[in-house]
Amino acid sequence: MNRYRWGVAAAAAASVAIVNPALAQAQPQTIEWVGCPQYLGYMDRGGLAADVDWQCGEVQVPVDYSDPDGRKIDVSVSRIPAENPAQSQGALFGNPGGPGEQALDFWLPVEEGAGPGARLHENYDLVAVEPRGLSYSGGVACDAPVTAMLDPAAAYTACMAADPQLVQSLTTANTARDMEVVRATLAAEKDAHGGAAAHGGAAAHGGAAAHGGVADDGTMDYLGYSYGTYLGATYATLYPEETGRFVFDSAVNPDWVWNEQAAQQAEARKQRTDDMFAWIAAHDDTYHLGDTPLKVFHAWKGITDEELSGGMNLTPPDARMGDLPEFVRPVGEPVLDVVNATAEPRARVDGAVRALTGADNGRATSGLTGTTLNAAGSREMWPVVARRMQDIRQYGAGTLAPGTRMVDPPQLTTDDVLFTAVTCNENPQSGDPVQAALAQFNAQTGGNAYDVMAQRARGGVDCAGWSASSAPVPLDGSGLDTAPLVLQSEHDALTPYPGGVELAEEMGGVLVTVQGGDHGVFGRGNEAVDKVVDDYLVDGVVPQPQVLPEAQIRTPLTPPQPAPLPAAEDLNAAMAQGFSVASDAVKQAAQQIDSAVAQRDAAQGGPVQDDAMQSDAGQTDDVQAGSATGGPIEQAVDDAVDRIGTVLGVE
Template sequence: MNRYRWGVAAAAAASVAIVNPALAQAQPQEIDWVACPEYLGYMDRGGLPADLDWQCGEVEVPVDYADPDGRTIPVSVSRIPAEDQARSKGALFGNPGGPGEQALDFWLPIEESDGPGARLHEDYDLVAVEPRGLSYSGGVACDAPVTAMMDPAAAYKACMETDPQLVQSLTTANTARDMEVVRESLAAENGGAGAGAGGAAADGGTMDYLGYSYGTYLGATYATLYPEETGRFVLDSAVDPDWVWNEQAAQQAEARKQRTDDMFAWIAAHDDTYHLGDTPLKVFHAWKGITDEELSGGMNLTPPDAQMGDLPELVRPVGAPVLDVINATAEPRARADGAVRVLTGADNGRATSGLTGTTLNAAGSREMWPVVARRMQDIRQYGAGTLAPGTRMVDPPQLTTDDVLFTAVTCNENPQSGDPVQAALAQFNANTGGNAYDVMAQQARGGADCAGWPASSAPVPLDGSGLETKPLVLQSQRDALTPYPGGVELADQMDGVLVTVQGGDHGVFGRGNDAVDEVVTDYLVDGVTPQPQVLPEAQIRMPLTPPKPAPLPAAENLDAAMARGFSAASDAVTAAAEEVDQAVAEATGAPVAQGDAAQGAQAQDAQADVAQAEGAQAEGTAAATDTSTDAPDAAADAGRTGPVAQAVDEAVDRIGAALGVQ
């Protein structure tokens, strides 16, 4: 059962036509377009331009395409119509990757100068299909806490007991088939000829597509299943179809290791800005000094190679042999340090700096590298927060298919059984201080990612030989999330054109790289298929020098600071409750209760911040008094727009001020 609906009736149930026994397909449906709900993710990022028409709707799709007359689920779709409908080329579908990433707000923001939507909004209706299994597309709650997502076997058991048919249907091929239902419905809506005149979409409503990361594999699967409906496809940062899925995760871990060293080198090259060390090794040790104190001890990594700048000046004239020895022994020395930490329990730190997670995220984009460096600066100057002893998650939320969709898709179609030798190596290295990225790779090859979650289907063998237009494959040379060989292999299997991009950013179109954006726009809008080529990487747009941060309490003082903060917040809440009670009483004529809460608020009169609160309270009471002689039936209106609403607003402001929230 879909837990979140638009609040409008879905389209009428679809009749079904058998295309062939293996790929039965729901027929086109009339989509009831409404404004997308405001609680979708993008609303948390600043809202939308007032004139933007962001539409959402649903189609009904079979849970099992081999049984098209059986059970169906609603799959959500969003659309932003082209700015100029007269020149629109029809629908351009998009997917952000994952598996499991929400797609409905894929094309937002439109109003900014970059981003894929801003480049293509004038020429296309921008469409995104929410993958099945997410909340807006048939997702269900499983009978387990969300912490079960860390264990594939536990997640599988909980979700299979809830809805086995849906869980086993969560595959790339079925998501591609859902996209085809949407494509057919849009084509039917526009008379079978797309939304506008001309372009690829006008010829029978074929699909044009932009997909990032896993979205490349989804797009290639669609193009294999529906070659005649495939138009211009851009596959950005490609999954290697021969690595699905254990080897893909292993290759990613090994590429992250290389890219993390690239980040240390970049920070060292900007030592005049960050002052964290002028060699990669110095930056590494600054990083390690912070992450070693984090929960679970951060990550044990082999340090980058030492350079002459790491040696004392007196040693540098004869430093080459010394460097050889240091670098040759770096891995065993790091392992020894890690082993000591494991054996002594020193890896159970309580720091909550978040630097390890930030570092992992930074592997995919150099825009995050200044963020890592600035975070290190702040921690060195102000300290990192610490988790109080005994702190734990209380009553964790319920597990849903949203939480396990990545595992569900990759494990349902994972043809690779785990290698027991790699599993044993992973356990050995984890217990003896091995490099964390090596352990991740060995765990993936050992089958840990799908342990206890059996495959339910086989991946679709990709084939682009029947495509009229060659797909455009974009791939960074040092991409840490989808390593470069994946782009080479996907372009080969799909008979596509590979455009290589220098550097290692993951997802290169619409990210401020003018050379890449021009190639993609020419391909999608004008139908110009490029030649294989190498393009430069984009410049980092994130400011290297941040605004001076507000002083933060040192780590050892955080507990006291939090206690003071909670005390101030409690006082503000107490005073706010008094004010709102007073305003309600004045508006309705009811007596005001004078209890402990009021006395507690009055006891804080000597404090400066509460004295300020009293002034606001007096204003609220006066406002309430002004309306106390109104007719009784006006009291309800006062609760919405009069003194009560004013009192509530002032109370919220006061509590926010106490918490330091604007």
């Protein structure tokens, strides 16, 4: 089936409202099941065993549920029938999150120990519904290049011009209603094939589920990660009588939808990135990137500063005794206090100079910044970041030819903007203009990149120009027969811990806390977590609230044949400099300012520190102080900035 067979749908002007679920009862349909690899246009994505029957089909759903007889779109659904049909308990729905993640291959792979469906395949027909707005669920092409996705207002204008009715319908509630259409359709299919087994297993209750069916009582079970927890909770609120055993893994906080959720995520990423630097430092015997978090940070920054985007300006981790010259360590505590207290303003000086001068070479293609952002959600990525740093130091990052640019970028589709569409369509928060102004100021003056992300979110910048079309469904689990199971990591950087607490409270769920900070804990090799989930879903055992240990990292710390590494001579130089230098012009500016500081100290008769210590512990904080009080240092800063601008052609 052609991936783009849907084309551009006819535009319609009606907006979508939150409606009573009774207005949108699913009509019985017949799903024509075909092989998913054929349906999706590619072979299996790894791990699909020859005897796994991975099927795909479609159901029709209303674009506007307040007008169920109006325009329809086709929503795709996949299923993997239970390994033993006679043992099937019905359908277990799954969603990977997003909003906007493809769901059709959610349950792959299903081999033992290899994915979230590994131990559930025997007892369930594994089902996933593709969210509306993606290519296989009514998605459309918008009249703009894909680069328009970076601007919410431009994306909104382009996609609304293509199909305003569909764009306004892209909400959590409507995706939940689509799931209900699929559930009802599978229930009708089950009835047509003579019934299904109830919860607890076919052996205990008699009977067998038809492929893709639901439990005898008509309910469905569910496993959702991240945004999938919010989607599942919305479904359970709208359809409590059809809700069976629901697992919410790494929960969205319903009180933070959506600006505050993004802001809290940015702040949690900031801490988790420092945790990663500390982990790499603890494995210095493997990676040789520095034996303190600060040394690893400088090694990382020396690479990311050279990236095409200019990298991320971050506040360094706290210095430790090992970061100080040996002769200072006997009296190092006061020095550490000064270094750490001035870390943020020193990083800002670095970032401000780089923001003014554009001090990256505009050519490097290491991708380390993006890898670091992804690593905040999973410790399995931490060895990947460390190995990437090793490879870059050994072999270089690769470059683009000067003047290289994207030629004829692909067309924007609703696939590209689904995250923005869902979160902005149902965002009840208009944004704080003060936070928006702070985000702009800090982005231009070297502020911490994670702080800028948080301020942008609270300022409403991420939805600027995208009009809301509905309101979130107030979550309510009071009508549920079975308490949902909520799994939450203590230091989750993508859905911070309070989200699990709040979702469990609002849905009447049981909170199981998992140590560490991995995002998405079931099916990731944590035996304690997997047992709790299996017992809950398969046997109906609702656990007590408890704390479980985090899983061990399964990713090999080094490749099978790691490349030999050169000695890390540049680490001490990076530490002595105090911040990574991206060009000769910036280096000369730092030396000029350092000279002005030294002249001031000599004139004041103050103690002259060791050169390395002068640069590492106090150089740029003296610059900050000098700039605030005026005089020779302020003049040196102004002259340096002017000189850099002249050298690099920046006015």
